[in-house]
Every structure is written in structure tokens, then in C-alpha cells.
Amino acid sequence: MSENRDERITDLLRKNGLKATKGRVEVLELFFEAGRPLAQMQIMEMLRLKLDRASVYRILNAFAEAGIIHTAYVDGRHRVYELPDKCSGRNCHPHFSCRGCGMTACLEDFHVHYKGTLGKGFVAERQKVLIEGLCPDCKKT
Amino acid sequence: MSENRDERITDLLRKNGLKATKGRVEVLELFFEAGRPLAQMQIMEMLRLKLDRASVYRILNAFAEAGIIHTAYVDGRHRVYELPDKCSGRNCHPHFSCRGCGMTACLEDFHVHYKGTLGKGFVAERQKVLIEGLCPDCKKT
């Protein structure tokens, strides 16, 4: 079971031209388990500092370049990364970010429509929609 | 005329409980003149380094806390700030950010509608919509 998962992750890495190193497997597992966008700092904590800071950044950059993950929102300080299967290109779903604890979540049941034109000569490549507010925990305090 | 403007700005500062210092007046003038979101770096350049870096940050934070400006989009590197009159609360207009030069613009004729629900207990306070792409200049190259 854990082996199946490992195999799936290993395959995913190799299919994308990346060696399946311990660090990469562990980071990618985190993304599958988390099911929500993660920042570098959170990954470091979840791995209990088993990996070097620079390595985590390099892993995230490699994943992003390969398309395994892509960078989602930035709350002013942190880049967050997530698996693209749920969130790709122009149909990117919105995200929620808590101003209390900084947690980020995907808003699956939230649909965004927009109409209008960009100026002449402008090209749109991606949209990012972020709802800021308070999560249930931070709302209490 | 310039005095009227200065007076208006001075009043705005005092009304919000902030002393009308030279630096604050100059920064706030910039925002009124620019009519678009500004990053700290741009402000420094426009003021030709007359103010210390730390002071600019403190001024921006003070303004943001007082509600005179608020932080808008981040293009991955820079926080940008803008006057709230054109962009307030849940009716915030979208922004465009060029991945080439990092320039940020307001999209006035661009309307965003969304429907759906946040999870239980979540409170939405603001929305941020960002279209990323290329501006006419960067498109050429």
C-alpha cells in the first residue's frame, strides 16, 4: 500500500525526467497527502528539517518546471505550490487565504466568471483569484 | 493649487490619526498622481532616495493600517499598494500583471462575478483577482 504509493510517485517523477531521489519522493508525497497548496516553510516543517532549505527550493523549482506542481498564490511573503491536476491554466479555481494563520485552501465549489477586455496588445495567460478572510479557527479568537 | 492638494493630503493624514510629515505627504501625493498601484521600489525611485528605505516601509505600513491605502497584488516579488477609493472591499476590480516587466495595472472595464460558498465558518473579507500575461511592450520581444 505504501509501496504502491511510492511506486506511483516514483513513476510520476521518472515520467517527467526527474530522478526519484528520497527527497523528491518525500516532498511529492506531502503534496498528495496535503491536498492543498503548500509553502516551502510548511514543507520544511513537515519534513522535520530532514532536507536542506536549498534542496527544498530546488525540488520545488524542478517540479514546477516539469509541470508536476505549479506555483499558486503568494500571500505577500510566501509562494505556495500545489498539484496541477485540480488547478490548471486559465481554469484555475480560486483560493482562500486566512489572514490569521496564513493557511491556504482551494475553493472547489466556487466559480468565477468575468467579462471585459484587457487593453490593446495585452495578452492574458493566467488568472489568479484569491479570497482573503478568516478560517473557522481564527474567527473564534 | 499645489497648496490645495497639499492641504487635502494633510487633512487626509490627520483625519486618520497620522502626523503630516514631509515624507508622508510626498508618498501620499505620489499615489494620487500615479493612479495605479505602486511598489516600494517605485516609490523610492520616484522620490529619488530622499527618504530612507525603512521609512518608506513604515509609511506604507502606517497608511495600510489606517486604511489610507491597502496592499494590492504581488507579482511574485513585490507587494504593491494603492488608494482604496477605486478598489475597496469585495468589489475590488481586477489587476493585470506583466510577467515580462512586472508592471501592474488596474483593469477598470473588467468585471468579475462569482458564485459558490466558502466552507462552514469561513469569513470572506476581500477578493483579489489577478490576470497575468504580457503587456504590449513585452509582447513584442
Next chain:
DNA sequence: TTCATTTTGCAATTATGTCGCATCTATGTT
């Protein structure tokens, strides 16, 4: 003008992210 309170400038510090280089590891080949 005087004076208490804030704000500023400067330097040092923290935080995020990148880079170079020596060492180590994953993987295809023998």
C-alpha cells in the same frame, strides 16, 4: 517658544530565495 510624542535615518537583523562547489546517489551499462 517650549516640550512631549512621533517619526526618521542609520545600522543591524530577519526572512525568502539563489548560487557555487565538493560530495554523494540514482540509474543505465557492463
Next chain:
DNA sequence: AACATAGATGCGACATAATTGCAAAATGAA
């Protein structure tokens, strides 16, 4: 299974954005 090597990691140094402590200066109320 052992080997060779392209590529990944750890470490330290560096780059940039932003914050903080503290002494000196400026604001604005009396």
C-alpha cells in the same frame, strides 16, 4: 552485482525584501 557518470544534495555564501532598535530630528499642542 559492481561500475561509471550525469545529476542531486548539503553547506556556506550571497542577493534582495522587509523589519527592528535606538539616537537624533521633526511635529503639533500648550
